[in-house]
Amino acid sequence: MFHKILIANRGEIAVRIIRACRNMGIRSVAVYSKEDKNSLHVQLADQRVCIGEGPARNNYLNMERIITAARNVGADAIHPGFGFLSENADFVRLCDEYGITFIGPTADVINSMGNKSHARKTMMDANVPVVPGTKEPVYDAETGEKFADEIGYPVMIKASSGGGGKGMRVAKSKDEFEFNFNMAQRESANSFGDDTMYIEKFIENPRHVEIQIMADNFGNVVALGERDCSVQRNHQKLIEESPSPAITEKMRASMNHDAILAAKAVNYTNAGTVEFIVDPKGTYYFMEMNTRIQVEHGVTEMVTGTDLIIEQIRVAMGEPLSFTQKDVTPRGHAIECRINAEIPEKNFMPSPGVVKHLHLPSGNGVRVDTALYTGYRIPSEYDSMIAKVIVHAPNRDAALQKMRSALDEMVIMGVETNLDFQYRILKNPEFCEGKADTGFIERILRLD
Template identity: 90%
Template sequence: MFQKILIANRGEIAVRIIRACRNMGIRSVAVYSKEDKNSLHVQLADQRICIGEGPARNSYLNMERIVTAALNMGADAIHPGFGFLSENADFVRLCEKNGLTFIGPKAEVIDSMGNKSHARKTMMEAGVPVVPGTKEPVYDAETGISLAEEIGYPVMIKASSGGGGKGMRVAKSADEFEFQFNMAQRESANAFGDDTMYIEKFIENPRHVEIQVMGDKFGNVVALGERDCSVQRNHQKLIEESPSPAINDEIRNAMNRDAVLAAKTVNYTNAGTIEFILDPKGTYYFMEMNTRIQVEHGVTEMVTGTDLIIEQIRIAMGEPLSFNQEGIRLNGHAIECRINAEIPEKNFMPSPGVVKHLHLPAGNGVRVDTALYTGYRIPSEYDSMIAKVIVHAPDRNAAIQKMRSALDEMVIMGVDTNLDFQYQIMRNPEFCAGNADTGFIERMLRLD
């Protein structure tokens, strides 16, 4: 049993992990930047320690300071949450070198699956369906254009170390390939310090469907069903739901089997997500693996009755999974809306500032994960997501109605948010019919 866990993160995910620690009788340590000294996660934790100035590179991305803080505070383990250092293999090694347990997969697994081109190659060899594309990394446009001709246009150019929509460009013809390749490569180098690229066939109008997996140190891997994350803007997810309205039981079972195969192929432990894209004909392809807990993990928790954060901690302590595959059943329907401090009318420009009044929705089947409180100042240094509204109901139509009610009840004054924009989506006929693919938001904005 861990006695104390340091949370190497901030905001709602740090609050979520602190609450899981409390439920397990484990003490928690919050790290914070000077910008975050009044944040909710700092107030809720049993102990707290400042690790630097506001910008993430000086605080939440500073591996040495975080490990030093964990050692000084007597922590046994570090939970990275999502983002920041959650998929940094060097950070895992630094934790292990200092006798700290990293609550997540092994460093070599993060290395293997974090490099997208290597992950594609691994999945191809394992027999998991992969989007047609390059098997080896690509470093220059000249090589890339010849490979793109073989694959056939349109193609997607992607950063091997990419994530969050960075380093991704579509080339619809040879005439624009070089420009798009160079732009994507430059973005990748700036964002990830890596200019390694790969190229794959661009699947037009796909659905984004991912499978949550959990693996323990005894070789057990369980798939906990799918989440449909197709409603996106600039490759950033806005809404997630489970089960997906786009697949039937046959496809669902096959995706679950392939997700388990993918995880077992790399000896995966802890929480992870196998991301697939689904074409309009119902054929799915492996896209990537996220080697961490996801923002949208609450959707899976609602339909499976599990607590994935507690499960992560138990696995890290060396305990077996508390459930098996036969015990996982999707019950009802769950939807999550990400609430961001931004101005949709101004190209979703971030809107930091002080929360002057806050009212959160509640009731049966309504959950809000947030670190907001009245008087809290939302900083400009970090991601604009400030809350996640999650609802659960017996079926999809009832879940949509419940989400409308929850969004209508939610009040955040003092900053602009996308609450009204999310409400519009819940009223959109295309979304309500279950037909929203990854191009849905762009079509919706054009119609407006």
């Protein structure tokens, strides 16, 4: 049993982890920037340590300050949450060096799956279906163009170390390739310090469907079903749901099988997500593996009755999974809406400021993960996501109605949010019929 866990994160995920620690009788430590000194996670934790001020690179991305804080308070383990250092192999190695348990996969696994071109090659070797494309990394436009000619246009040019939509460009023809390759490569070098690229067939209008897996140190890997994350803008997810309205029972079984195959191919441990894209014909392909807990993990928790954070901590303590594949029986339908402090009418410009009044929805099957409270100042230095509203109901139609009711009830005054935009999506016929793909948001924005 861990005695004390330091949470190397902020906001709602830090609050979520602190609550899991409390439920397990483990003391929690919050690290925070000066801008976050009045944050809810700081107030709820058993201990708190200030690790700097200003941009995240000075605090939540500062490995040395976080390790020093953990050592000073005697923390046994560090939970990274998502974002920040959660997929940083160097940070995992630093934890290992000082005898602090990192709650997540090993550094080697993070490195293996973090490099997208290497991950593609690994999945090909494991017979997991991948989008047609290059197996080896590409370093220059001339070489890339030869591969693009073989694959056939349109193609997607991607950064091997990419994420969050950075270092990605679509080339619809040979004439566009060199310019888009150089742009994507430059962005990759600036964002990730890596100019390694790969090329794959661009699947037009796909669905984005991911499988949640949990794995322990005894070779047990369990798939907990899928989440449909197709509703997204600039590769950033807005709504997630489970089960996906786009796949059949046969596809579901096959995707779960391949997700387990992918995890075993790299000796994966702890929580992870295997992401697939599904083309309009219903063929799915491996896209990438996220080696951390996901923002949308609550959707899976609602339909499976599991606590993925507690399971992460148990696995990190060396315990076997508390459930087997036979125990996982998803029930009903869950939907999550990400609530952001932003102004959709102004190209989704962030809207930091003081929350002057707050009312959160509640009731049977309604969950809100947030760090907001009345009087809280939303800082401008960090991500604009401020809450996740999650609902669970017996079926998709009932879940949609419950989510509309929850958003109707939710009140956030003092800052602009995307609440109305989310409600608009929930009333859109295409979305209500379960037909929204990754181009859905762009289509409805063009109609404005």
